[in-house]
Amino acid sequence: MSIETSRVSFPGADGDTLAARLDLPVGKSRGYALFAHCFTCSKDIAAARQIAGGLAAQGLAVLRFDFTGLGHSEGEFANTTFASNIQDLVAAADWMRGEGMAPALLIGHSLGGAAVLSAASHIPEVKGIATIGAPADPEHVVHNFGADLDVIERDGEADVSLAGRSFRIRKSFIDDLKTHDLEERVGNLKRDLLIFHAPLDMTVGIENAGRIFAAAKHPKSFVSLDKADHLLTRAADADYVASVIAAWAGRLVPEEAPLQIAAREGEVVVAHLGEGKFPQTILAAGHRLRADEPRNVGGDNSGPAPYDFLLAGLGACTNMTLSLYAERKGWHIDRLETRLRHSKIHADDCSSCETQAGKIDKISREIIIEGPLDAEQRQKLLEIADKCPVHRTLHSEIRIETEMVDAA
Structure with a gap:
């Protein structure tokens, strides 16, 4: 630990x-x-x-x-x-x-x-x-x-x-x-x-x-x-x-036995196991992860915050998409890195946004690519970054259906 x-x-x-x-x-x-x-x-x-x-x-x-x-x-x-x-x-x-x-x-x-x-x-x-x-x-x-x-x-x-x-x-x-x-x-x-x-x-x-x-x-x-x-x-x-x-x-000071959780195939499970105010245990694709909030908002900082996972998903998808495209084109990349930040901005500060009142979410994404690529190739990869599936999901209409079910 x-x-x-x-x-x-x-x-x-x-x-x-x-x-x-x-x-x-x-x-x-x-x-x-x-x-x-x-x-x-x-x-x-x-x-x-x-x-x-x-x-x-x-x-x-x-x-x-x-x-x-x-x-x-x-x-x-x-x-x-x-x-x-x-x-x-x-x-x-x-x-x-x-x-x-x-x-x-x-x-x-x-x-x-x-x-x-x-x-x-x-x-x-x-x-x-x-x-x-x-x-x-x-x-x-x-x-x-x-x-x-x-x-x-x-x-x-x-x-x-x-x-x-x-x-x-x-x-x-x-x-x-x-x-x-x-x-x-x-x-x-x-x-x-x-x-x-x-x-x-x-x-x-x-x-x-x-x-x-x-x-x-x-x-x-x-x-x-x-x-x-x-x-x-x-x-x-x-x-x-x-x-x-x-x-x-x-x-x-005996350690309490953790509650057991399991995920079915294709399912992501997030569970609060009573370990504090915010900590969450995540089961995804056979992996056990942890989410939390930083100490300055009352968390234990025992894992990334929810928005950190959102940014991580977009960053991982961006890199995978760019790597696959470059491989298909035969372009060599020595190093690929995507840095992301999430913030809230006033809608009237965004001239290209449909929303005109209140605040909107802003994700800043910086892509670092090292390798023998010319300016045209780099521009093409910048365009491809916007085509990664998670990017498209975030920009498309999303419907979330929620229901309450009995514990099995």
């Missing part, structure tokens, strides 16, 4: 604008997930991109965002705490709910895993939580500060180098970490829990997964990420996580 990724933003807990990306399947989403990135990382880290993209490809929409002061989000990282991260997650869920996409799944990587475990009780729609390399105690991140920890305790803050970048860490951040009893919250989750951890994780040891698993009540599952590192830098590891989450989520 193909996916679409769009940039969105929403206000964080303290009013700063948080930058996010929404990874959507093309078509109806069978569920929605909220992803929290690792400590001092961003929504665009490779693992976050791949996991979100992999889930979207399997029908689950994912919102991934930058916490306050990180990535493209506003605010000062130095002013944040673990508690403010939790509040940012709740703000993200609030935004999703307002867009009709309340998250059924929370996914957190490293400290983001600890954050989703803490935030779950504040997001009522959540049915399952997946953690990846999460610490059993948020205070675990303090070991990353090394000798700077003494400076922070003494001076109240310090610039700490993490993964080659400098971050200002304040004592309020460390003090806040000490107030969170994650294992107690895990014990009261009352949601499905899926724990991923790498036995060779040198950043957050595998014993953390054991503590989280022991604290959690069923249903709970553990998946060992053999040979993976903490950041899932191997694409195969991130892809595996996405595939397991998608399968696990199938029980929590």
Whole structure:
């Protein structure tokens, strides 16, 4: 399944604008997930991109965002705490709910895993939580500060180098970490829990997964990420996580079995199968197609719009007719392309139209032909374009007979 990724933003807990990306399947989403990135990382880290993209490809929409002061989000990282991260997650869920996409799944990587475990009780729609390399105690991140920890305790803050970048860490951040009893919250989750951890994780040891698993009540599952590192830098590891989450989520946000439709010989069937406001399933000549409307008019953009199909029919017929005529004449064409647009124009702007009032439909058609053709041959092909069967149908009197029949 193909996916679409769009940039969105929403206000964080303290009013700063948080930058996010929404990874959507093309078509109806069978569920929605909220992803929290690792400590001092961003929504665009490779693992976050791949996991979100992999889930979207399997029908689950994912919102991934930058916490306050990180990535493209506003605010000062130095002013944040673990508690403010939790509040940012709740703000993200609030935004999703307002867009009709309340998250059924929370996914957190490293400290983001600890954050989703803490935030779950504040997001009522959540049915399952997946953690990846999460610490059993948020205070675990303090070991990353090394000798700077003494400076922070003494001076109240310090610039700490993490993964080659400098971050200002304040004592309020460390003090806040000490107030969170994650294992107690895990014990009261009352949601499905899926724990991923790498036995060779040198950043957050595998014993953390054991503590989280022991604290959690069923249903709970553990998946060992053999040979993976903490950041899932191997694409195969991130892809595996996405595939397991998608399968696990199938029980929590089950995909409805599609209604079955069939077409008789010579018949085109268009059916609305309840997949959203506009999407239509089309059966034609043994092919299954899809029609929809663009997002700016309330559709999901999961397929061409009805007028797009009309233009496609005319364009295909034009090219076929020109190709057959050129072949019959022995004319060689290297490349043939027809571009079409549909619009509405005022009748009084068209001097050659019979209709003199209101608006009329206008189809603009551009034909591109590459090959060893002279001006006379090109002019003849231009005339032949108007003789394609679909063109003639559109210009002739059309009668459409409609009746209501019982479902068979």
